[in-house]
Amino acid sequence: MPPTPPPGTAFSSGPHGRSLVATQDFTPGSLIATFSSPTLALPDGPSMRTTCNYCLRVGSNEGFSPVSLKACTGCKAAVYCGPTCQRAHWKSIHKAECKMFARVRETTGKDWHVAPFLLPTPARALAQVLLTNDKGIRDPFDGSDPLESNLEGFKADEQVWGDFELQAMAAMTYSGVSMNEDGLRVAMRFLCQIQTNAFNRLDADTGMSGIFLDPALARVNHSCVPNAFIGFDKRTATLRAERPIKEGEEITISYIANDKPRSIRREGLRLYYFECDCPRCVDDLDVYQVAQTSPVISLNSFSLQPDLTKFREPAIDKSGISMNQIEIIYKVVYDQTKSEQDTSIEAARTRWKLCKPLVEAKMWAVEPLPTTILLLATNWQTNYKWAVYALPLACFLATQCDPIKLVAPFMPWRIKGVMIITKLLAFTGELTSSGELAKRCTHEGIVGALAMADQVTMCQALLHIVVHQGSIGAAEDWDVLKEAKMMLKDLESLPGRVDESKMVQAWARDPEDPQAKAFFESEVLKPVNTLASFAPEILEDVLVQGQGSVVRR
Numbered sequence: 001m002p003p004t005p006p007p008g009t010a011f012s013s014g015p016h017g018r019s020l021v022a023t024q025d026f027t028p029g030s031l032i033a034t035f036s037s038p039t040l041a042l043p044d045g046p047s048m049r050t051t052c053n054y055c056l057r058v059g060s061n062e063g064f065s066p067v068s069l070k071a072c073t074g075c076k077a078a079v080y081c082g083p084t085c086q087r088a089h090w091k092s093i094h095k096a097e098c099k100m101f102a103r104v105r106e107t108t109g110k111d112w113h114v115a116p117f118l119l120p121t122p123a124r125a126l127a128q129v130l131l132t133n134d135k136g137i138r139d140p141f142d143g144s145d146p147l148e149s150n151l152e153g154f155k156a157d158e159q160v161w162g163d164f165e166l167q168a169m170a171a172m173t174y175s176g177v178s179m180n181e182d183g184l185r186v187a188m189r190f191l192c193q194i195q196t197n198a199f200n201r202l203d204a205d206t207g208m209s210g211i212f213l214d215p216a217l218a219r220v221n222h223s224c225v226p227n228a229f230i231g232f233d234k235r236t237a238t239l240r241a242e243r244p245i246k247e248g249e250e251i252t253i254s255y256i257a258n259d260k261p262r263s264i265r266r267e268g269l270r271l272y273y274f275e276c277d278c279p280r281c282v283d284d285l286d287v288y289q290v291a292q293t294s295p296v297i298s299l300n301s302f303s304l305q306p307d308l309t310k311f312r313e314p315a316i317d318k319s320g321i322s323m324n325q326i327e328i329i330y331k332v333v334y335d336q337t338k339s340e341q342d343t344s345i346e347a348a349r350t351r352w353k354l355c356k357p358l359v360e361a362k363m364w365a366v367e368p369l370p371t372t373i374l375l376l377a378t379n380w381q382t383n384y385k386w387a388v389y390a391l392p393l394a395c396f397l398a399t400q401c402d403p404i405k406l407v408a409p410f411m412p413w414r415i416k417g418v419m420i421i422t423k424l425l426a427f428t429g430e431l432t433s434s435g436e437l438a439k440r441c442t443h444e445g446i447v448g449a450l451a452m453a454d455q456v457t458m459c460q461a462l463l464h465i466v467v468h469q470g471s472i473g474a475a476e477d478w479d480v481l482k483e484a485k486m487m488l489k490d491l492e493s494l495p496g497r498v499d500e501s502k503m504v505q506a507w508a509r510d511p512e513d514p515q516a517k518a519f520f521e522s523e524v525l526k527p528v529n530t531l532a533s534f535a536p537e538i539l540e541d542v543l544v545q546g547q548g549s550v551v552r553r
């Protein structure tokens with residue numbers, strides 16, 4: 001069956017091949033479509049034993065929604081969050097796959113917990129296709145109107161092609177498909193189609209990633225200035241508008257992290273075999289330039305950075321640094337620190353030193369500077385001694401970096417940034433009321449700003465932002481949203497806060513009301529901005545002078 005376009009959209013074609021276009025207007029944040037019956041949905045190898053192999057929920061004994069997982073008693077490789085998922089997976093694919101994992105184990109002689117890793121994720125995806133499709137004879141990706149494969153591009157890349165050949169042969173062998181030239185050719189095409197059309201179902205909260213392929217969603221082309229974005233929740237992908245989309249307009253998403261320099265974006269798109277011709281790429285615009293042309297700037301009135309236009313006047317002085325230099329800084333930072341996940345203070349020092357030209361130009365939203373700050377904040381957040389110092393960094397990211405990188409305030413990443421501040425304030429609030437803060441933090445500015453602030457009111461207002469924006473940009477059962485709603489309920493039931501609570505609620509109902517606006521500015525924005533203003537000096541002190549030096553202030 002060929003895919004059908006979701007209501008409100010139509011398939012079309014143009015300079016970027018086939019595409020998905022809007023047949024109605026979509027406002028920013030509105031849901032364009034949900035995709036709940038993917039052709040492929042599987043966790044990647046490392047996540048296979050920590051994620052339900054059917055619904056893709058990440059297992060854990062902690063956190064907001066604990067999920068315990070049980071392994072299939074047959075292969076002991078695939079795990080499930082419960083019998084319903086296990087039965088559904090058995091029926092859809094695992095009955096055949098379970099035997100395949102047994103073959104992997106027999107052939108390699110490796111134990112069950114190693115065996116799945118011997119089959120890379122694309123090979124497992126291909127094996128699923130072969131197992132469910134009459135041994136690969138029938139094209140599962142709709143023979144009459146096949147998915148784009150970029151076959152010639154892959155073929156021309158000797159290394160990629162060689163790697164694909166190995167994966168295709170492994171998938172064929174283990175799935176029991178007889179190995180011959182014709183079969184291999186078809187399997188290779190499937191693999192190319194998977195590579196071109198599957199989205200990486202990346203969950204930054206849990207570190208889980210995997211493959212999600214839906215043939216209708218796969219019609220959506222890429223832009224580095226997209227008008228839509230995808231969210232994943234279990235086996236469902238949602239496509240939402242990031243900007244206003246007019247009837248007849250093409251719907252685009254970003255296949256990659258689009259806040260990186262152009263050459264890095266091009267590298268990320270290499271295996272899609274096209275050169276992006278969006279305005280960001282053609283004119284090599286930086287994040288500030290892209291942000292200033294965004295049609296959703298005004299939505300920020302209900303956010304921690306209500307006035308994004310202030311970054312225009314005066315504009316950031318970029319005369320001291322070229323786009324070329326920024327690309328070089330980016331590459332050297334990632335060459336020297338090896339991993340984007342390294343949260344150590346040593347890695348932060350190396351990054352900070354290399355980012356000096358960006359710091360001097362105050363181009364705080366230009367990567368790799370925000371990631372450098374975020375990684376240090378992440379380190380401090382979980383460090384008993386340093387957690388208080390994470391607060392100015394989080395405030396800085398939420399006011400100076402995130403709104404430039406993602407102008408729409410309902411984007412999940414921005415909402416998470418606000419939630420981090422809320423949690424840190426809940427922590428500093430307790431330290432303040434127990435009189436412990438000054439013992440835990442020697443930075444007089446931070447202690448003073450927190451002493452002057454009503455941290456409970458701040459938390460309450462921030463939680464309203466999370467709930468409001470989260471309800472626009474994410475699914476109702478997004479963990480962050482559920483947690484914020486519970487925290488808000490708890491806060492609003494605290495005794496002795498009737499007046500403050502009323503003020504926050506009045507502001508949340510009508511943030512444009514002059515009195516409510518003035519209240520939000522003095523009670524929330526002012527302390528948040530004061531705390532944020534300490535971030536550059538703290539970073540400089542700690543990353544240049546040494547961690548002890550922050551004590552002096």
Ligand SMILES: C[S@@+](CC[C@H](N)C(=O)[O-])C[C@H]1O[C@@H](n2cnc3c(N)ncnc32)[C@H](O)[C@@H]1O
Nearest residue numbers: 016017018148196197218219220221222272274
């Ligand atoms: C997931 S598919 C999108 C649908 C595809 N256009 C089709 O005809 O089936 C990804 C492929 O679409 C093409 N594509 C996507 N975005 C593009 C863009 N901005 N410019 C040129 N080609 C693009 C590339 O061939 C890419 O490998």
